[in-house]
Amino acid sequence: MRILISGASIAGPVLAYWLTRHGFDVTVVERAPQLRKTGGHAVDLFRPAMEISEKMGVLPRIEALATGTDTATICREGTRRPVRVDITKAVSAVSDRHVEIMRDDLSEAYYDAGRDDAEYIFGDSITAISPNGEVTFEHAPPRGFDVVVGADGLHSNVRRLVFGEDAGRTRFLGGYLAVQSVPKSLAPVGEMVVHVGAGRLAGIYTAQPLDDARALFMFKSMEELQYHYRDVVRQKELLRTAFAGRHAMVDSWLDELDRTPTFYFDSITQLQLDTWSRGRITLVGDAGYCPGPAVGGSTSIAVLGAYILAGELAQANGDYTRAFAAYESEMSETVRRSRAMARGIAKGLVPNSRAGVWALTRGAQLISMLPAGLTKAVARLNTKGVRLYDSMQFKEYSTPVAG
Ligand SMILES: Cc1cc2nc3c(=O)[nH]c(=O)nc-3n(C[C@H](O)[C@H](O)[C@H](O)COP(=O)(O)OP(=O)(O)OC[C@H]3O[C@@H](n4cnc5c(N)ncnc54)[C@H](O)[C@@H]3O)c2cc1C
Secondary structure (H helix, E strand, O other): EEEEEEEEOOOHHHHHHHHHOOOOEEEEEEEEOOOOOOOEEEEEEEHHHHHHHHHOOHHHHHHHHHOOEEEEEEOOOOOOEEEEHHHHHHHHHHHHEEEEHHHHHHHHHHHHHOOOEEEHHHHHOOEEEEOOEEEEEEOOOOOOOOOEEOOOOOOOOHHHHHHOOOOOOOOEEEEEEEEEEEEEOOOOOEEEEEEEEEEEEEEEEOOOOOEEEEEEEEEEOOOOOOOOOHHHHHHHHHHHHHHHOOOHHHHHHHHHHHHHEEEEEEEEEOOOOOOOOOOOOOOOOOHHHHOOOOOOOOOHHHHHHHHHHHHOOOOHOHHHHHHHHHHHHHHHHHHHHHHHHHHHHHHHHOOOOHHHHHHHHHHHHHHHHHHHHHHHHHHHHOOOOOOOOOOOOOOOOOOOOOO
């Protein structure tokens, strides 16, 4: 059975790995000319994704590449005294099993785990998919596939081709997010420096394995801003408008905007599709159920979704109608809960007022002053909220082909 996956970031390579282990014939098409090692940002892997990575044999590599950022210095706009926060305590309250890693390093680890067993085509994109599985590409000749999977992110091409231009109801969560690469000398190693004011937050971090540092910006907006998601010049302009002139250190990061080799900007938007499959086509990861960048643990959900989709296709012997129904049913509660959690985090992460900024910094400071055991005990009372990932159970699938 021939399966085509669009997108080689996180969900795509994990899905390709498991599908080939189950004996499927897999092709992955990625728009970028090679695996994207483009700076990127740090992402969190929580318990289920850590366990799946362990089954894939890549966990030691992932752990070796962890960013190791364990403290944050938070500076409130208009005040002189920064607050130091122990990030490890806050994270351990959320999950007992967690690692933070740069997205590109994670993507490469998953790709390397299965690259020899699947066909990877870089620098190409699907242009049409017919109901009987005939696929045309920008460059490669047309080919037929039994199943097509969109693992091509929040702005998924497959989702647009299959569900139409307005594919999927999206919900703007009231903010924007940007990340850019800046010189390593601008950031201390092992520590994140954050400047926070009403409606905006800017931070910088680096890690031992990195050649550079990453400046991250989040800001609130009541309304959606007008720009195209590929119009980088306009996006940089919007970022400068939101942050310029607030603090000399933040200005020095903005000064790098015209030189930076890598820049990411997107709205914090949640996808709210009721179903993410149609006929022989389905979606995985951010393409189907992004809870919102940086607010809903979407990397872990992408890994989990890929593992489950592959397992269900194997269990149904390739009967995609049965497999997609089972996949959606297995994922639906996780997706629903992560959407709810993301909406809450998006609301609280960047406070709107000075009082909110004070409460956020004070809260973070208090958490980091509590003994770790107590933080975890308090958080454990809330399995539906912050402990979402640790409380997630997932099905085991037997893999007939040796890994
Ligand atoms: C700044 C930032 C911070 C984040 N922080 C966190 C975090 O702390 N924790 C967390 O869990 N998650 C975080 N995320 C989200 C995380 O990066 C994504 O959820 C995760 O990478 C999802 O993986 P994916 O494979 O589904 O999609 P993506 O990583 O978006 O990958 C999509 C892939 O498809 C490719 N593609 C796009 N269009 C086409 C096309 N037409 N044809 C072929 N290929 C195509 C792209 O090049 C890309 O390789 C963050 C995201 C951002 C932007």
